[in-house]
Amino acid sequence: MNAVEYHEATTHRRDRMSAGRRMDRATQPAQFKEYPQDLERVSLPRENAFPVMxxxxxxxxxEALxxxxxxxRLARxxxxxxxLTASVGSIYLRSNPSAGALYPVEAYVAMPGAGEDAGGVFHYAPGEHALTRIRRGDGAAYAATTCRLPEGAGAPAAMFLFTTIFHRTAWKYGDRGYRYVLLDVGHVVExxxxxxxxxxxxxxxxxxxxxxxVNSLLGVDAEREVCQCMVAVYHGQAPDTAPPTEPRGLEYIEDRQAMAAASATVRNExxxxxxxxxxEAGNLARAESMQPGPVMDASALxxxxxxxxxxxxxxxLFAGRQLPPLARTMLSRRSQRGFLPEMPDDRTTQAFLRLLCDRLEGGGDEPDRTxxxxxxxxxxEETAMYVLNRKAGKLERVRTHAERYPDGNLREAVADACLGQGWLARAAFQVLFLTDVSKLEATLGPRGYRRxxxxxxxxxxxxxxxxxxLGMGACGVGAFFDDELAAALGLVQGGKGIYIVAAGPCQQR
Known part of the structure; x- marks a missing residue:
């Protein structure tokens, strides 16, 4: 099944909702992944001074100094x-948002082995704030051989690998849940x-x-848990040599069956x-350089x-403005829906949009604009839709061609298409993430959908x-009547909405 077929099969329509699943308590997924008790645990420091930036x-x-x-630093x-940042009853909240607070993403760190440091591949257990060593050896070098890092990047200090466990999200959302696990990976990666x-x-x-x-490196059951994204982290030093093509030794997983069993979140999954x-349609057999892909801008849509x-x-926009440290913002982030029907002042509006850009002052490498x-x-009556050029920091006002809704009711159009969730219409900003699935498939193949x-x-x-x-609130939405949303936005040539984040002034919690 290719991405176009999957996206169509999981499209919500008023007369045909993409089938979710009855949330059977007998198959409710565990919130945390558990490994065999005989694996080594490495506790991480809890009392840590976070950056004030x-x-x-x-x-x-x-980026690197x-x-x-x-x-x-790794613990921070x-x-x-x-x-973990808080708990609500038996639900543990994390620094990253997640559809239905189901948290399908698992984080792994592959570290280099040097001298007395055994290095290896570790799983991060957020519930314990600890690492579980899956295998010893030069994990970072091995992980680096599975992909094509930028030319001249040198050997990474660590490779972070992010997997998703399908059942965690699909237990509630069914097959459409694959869309949501990709969004959840993006939250964590950012x-x-x-x-x-x-x-x-x-x-x-x-x-x-x-x-x-990569899945073999992690020892996961690829029918249940798969790697979706990797991040190479550097400490700023520039080695003279690129990562070795062959790792300097990596411990075998002796009991792969037991290791793979940890990917299951419940019996009878x-x-x-x-x-x-x-x-699997998007799987790659070998390391390949990332292709630029189509640029999704107003013209492409x-x-x-x-x-x-x-x-x-x-x-x-930011000179003299008192803002909280980024770390505090990340650790205190919550989804909020109590929007006040008001716009912030122009400077705050422009500051919000500027923070969505890839670089605050523009320039730099060409960002991924798929x-x-x-x-x-x-x-x-001034309500309108704009397309943001994230590299140049420019706004393009576009015509929506929404036949049922004049421009002044665009917010109501989006709220109506989002299963009639009225709180969306009160948000000052409806930030929409759009692409053309057919163009992605034609240019990048099925892998483009994941990306x-x-x-x-x-x-x-x-x-x-x-x-x-900026002192406002936000809440993400992944459920909507796909074709109605596209029609309201004027996406008449194949463009699709894949995610919405509402933002704006909120009632005080």
Whole structure:
């Protein structure tokens, strides 16, 4: 099953909802992955001084300043990436948002082995804030051979690998849950990239890698749990040599059956053949360089541009503004729906949009633009939709061609298409992440669908954190009547919405 077929099969329509599953308590997934007790556990420091850098400062800071990846620094990075932050009854909340608070993402760290340091591959247990060593040896070097890192990048200080356990999300959302696990991966990856910037560590996101080799490295059951994304982390030093093509030794997994059994979250876990088939269609047999892919902008989505506006620079928007440290923002982030029907002032609006850009002042390498970022905003009759050029920091106002709704009711149109969730219409900003699944398939093959889902999740997490940084709230939405949403937005030539994050001033909690 290719991505186009999967997306159509899981499309919500008023007369045919993509089938979720009755949440059978007998197959309710465990919240945390558990390994055999005889594996080595490494406790991480809990009392840790987090960086005081704000979100704008982190986005503007140099990525790497020769900082070693110490145990303290690793502990802080993991806490900010996907650590526990609170509990509500029996549900444990984390620094990353997740559809239905189901948290399908598992985090692994592959470390180099040098001298007396055994290195190896570790699983992060957020419930214990500890690492479980899966195998010893030069895990980072082995992980690096499964993908193509940027030329001249050198040997990574660590490779972070993020898997998803299908049943955690599909237990509630059925086959459409595959869309949501990709978004969840993006949330976690964006947290990691921002945490690395705050720690002055370099980081590179990699979505193309040899799937079987990576899953084998982690010892997972690939019918239940698969790697979706990797991030190479650097400490700023530039070695003279690239990662070795052959690892310097890696311990074998003696009991693969027991290791793979840890991927199961409950006895009698159901199978998800559509999800597995869709995922496997995009598997790569060997390491390949990431291709640029199609640029999803107003033109690619066949949206008519009415006007263009350049956002002010970061120095103008953030100078003298008292903002919380990024770490505090990440650890206190919550989904909020109590939106007030009001727009923030113009400077706050522009600051919010600037924080959605890849770099605060533009420039730099060409970002992945296989997903377009659109924003519906404005006061009353001035409400309109804009496409954000995340590299140049420009806004393009576009015509929506929404036949049922004039421009002034765009917010209501989106709320109606999102299963009639009225709170969405009160949000100051409706940030929409759009792509053309057919163009992705034609250009990048089935792998493009994974990449776009992860990128949409990354940009969605950026919207969450930008809103919280500026004293607002945010909440993500992945359930909507797909064709109605596309029609309301004027996506008449194949464009699709894949994620929405509502943001704006909220009632005080």
């Amino acid at each position: 704000t979100m704008p400062e982190a986005l503007a800071a140099p 020769s900082q070693p990846l110490t145990m303290d 990075v993991l806490s900010l990436t996907c650590g 947290n990691l990239l921002l945490a690395c910037r705050a720690e002055h560590l370099g980081a590179v996101c990699v979505t193309d890698f040899a799937d079987d080799a 159901p199978a998800y053949p559509m999800i597995v088939a869709t995922h 066949s949206l008519e541009v009415l006007s263009t506006e350049q956002l002010p620079g970061a120095s103008e 997903v377009a970022t659109a924003v519906i905003m404005g006061r009353a 776009s889902g992860v990128l949409a999740g990354r940009q969605g997490e950026r919207a969450y954190l930008a809103a919280q940084t």
